[in-house]
Amino acid sequence: MNANALDQLLRSQTGIWRGLHSEHQAWPVIPSGFAELDASLPGGGWPLSGVLEIFSPCLGIGELSLLLPAMSYITQTKRWIAWIAPPQQAYAPALAQAGIDLAYLLVVDCRQEADIPWSLEKLLRSGRCGMALAWPRRLSDHQIRRLQLAAEAGSALAVLYPKQPSGAGYTALRLEIKPAETGLALHILKARGSLQRASLILPL
Numbered sequence: 001m002n003a004n005a006l007d008q009l010l011r012s013q014t015g016i017w018r019g020l021h022s023e024h025q026a027w028p029v030i031p032s033g034f035a036e037l038d039a040s041l042p043g044g045g046w047p048l049s050g051v052l053e054i055f056s057p058c059l060g061i062g063e064l065s066l067l068l069p070a071m072s073y074i075t076q077t078k079r080w081i082a083w084i085a086p087p088q089q090a091y092a093p094a095l096a097q098a099g100i101d102l103a104y105l106l107v108v109d110c111r112q113e114a115d116i117p118w119s120l121e122k123l124l125r126s127g128r129c130g131m132a133l134a135w136p137r138r139l140s141d142h143q144i145r146r147l148q149l150a151a152e153a154g155s156a157l158a159v160l161y162p163k164q165p166s167g168a169g170y171t172a173l174r175l176e177i178k179p180a181e182t183g184l185a186l187h188i189l190k191a192r193g194s195l196q197r198a199s200l201i202l203p204l
Contacts, residue, residue, distance in 0.1 A: 027043065027047055027048065027049050027050065027172075027192075028043075028048045028049065028155070029041070029043040029044055029045030029046060029047055029048055030045050030046045030048050030070045030073060030074065030131075030157060031044070031045045031046075031069070031070070031073065032045055032046055032066075032069060032070060033068070033069020033070060033072075033073075034069070034202055036200055036202070037186065037200065037202060040188060040196070040198040040200060041173070041188075041191060042191050042192060042193040042194045042196075043193070045070075046067075046070055046157055046173070047157065047172040047173055047192060048130075048155060048156070048157050049151050049152045049154075049155050049156065049157075049172075050148065050151055050152075050157060050158070050171075050172025050173065050192065051144055051147050051148050051151055051158045051160065051170065051171045051172055051173075052157060052158065052159045052160065052171065052172065052173045052174075052175070053160045053162060053171045053173070053174045053175070054066070054159065054160070054161055054175050054176075054177060055162070055165060055174075055175065055176045055177070055189075056161070056176075056177045056178070057178060059087055059088070061177065061178070061179045061184065062177070062179070062183070062184040062202075062204045063161060063177060065184075065204045066177070066184065066186075066202070066204070067131075067133070067159065068095075068098040068099075068100070069098075069099075070131065070157075071095075071098070071100050071131060072098055072099035072100050072101075074104075074130035074131050075100050075101035075103075075104040075105070075130075076099075076101065077130065078104065079104065079128065079129065079130030079131075080104045080105070080106055080123075080128050080129045080130060081100070081104060081105050081106070081129070081130065081131050081132075081133075082106045082107075082108060082123045082129050082131070082132040082133070083105070083106070083107045083108065083132075083133050083134075084108045084110060084116055084119050084120055084123070084132060084133065084134040084135070085108065085109065085110040085115075085116050085134060085135050085136070086107065086133070086135060087135050090105070090107060092105075106123075106129075108123075113136065113137055116134050116135075116136045117134075117136065117139060117143045117146070117147065119134075120132055120134050120147060120150075120158060121146055121147055121150045122150075123154075123156075124147065124150035124151045124153070124154045124156045124158055125150045125153050125154045126154055127153075127154045127155070127156075129154065129156050130155075130156055130157065131156060131157045131158075131159060132156060132157075132158050132159070133159040133160075133161070134158070134159070134160055134161070135160075135161045135162075135163075136160065136162055136163070137162070137163045137164060138162055138163065138164035138165075139160065139162060141170065144160075144170050144171060145170045147160075148170045148171070148172070171190065171192075172191075172192040173188070173190065173191050173192065174188075174189040174190040174191075175187065175188060175189060176189055180201050182201055182203055183201050183202050183203040183204045184201070184202045184204050185199070185200075185201055186199070186200055186201070186202055187199045
């Protein structure tokens with residue numbers, strides 16, 4: 001089969017799975033605020049109604065800066081941003097400078113590790129929360145599956161910064177980030193709807 005015949009077949013048969021790329025996404029996304037990153041993500045942004053896992057070697061390398069544009073976008077649509085058991089206190093002036101409406105920022109202090117997934121699931125299902133961030137030690141595949149279903153029910157994005165990696169899990173997107181001389185080195189480990197893997201440097 002020549003290239004022209006193959007191209008015509010792909011255009012006429014929308015049900016063919018192309019493996020590395022899917023043009024017809026069934027889920028909404030939030031623009032990340034970084035054009036190069038959006039170009040590498042299925043649908044062109046963070047997966048709304050999904051779980052995003054971000055692995056980093058330590059705190060304070062830009063793991064929050066990566067999400068600031070999306071947080072600003074969500075609060076502008078009058079939906080809440082929840083921080084569940086953050087390891088450090090949120091610095092309100094920096095968040096406001098990034099365009100985040102602090103009136104829609106909620107910080108949940110969980111005294112026990114078991115309270116983190118419970119609180120996260122309730123907030124995701126509420127429909128009022130557009131994004132919920134959590135810093136659990138580790139979540140099981142079963143817990144992540146419940147969070148994925150809750151995110152779908154509430155049309156929200158769950159962002160996890162686990163201290164220990166989970167199994168294969170049900171996450172919609174899994175990233176690994178490391179500090180780089182010119183910004184943040186980001187590697188896409190898993191993306192729902194695509195087998196494509198990408199590595200890029202974001203100038204934060």
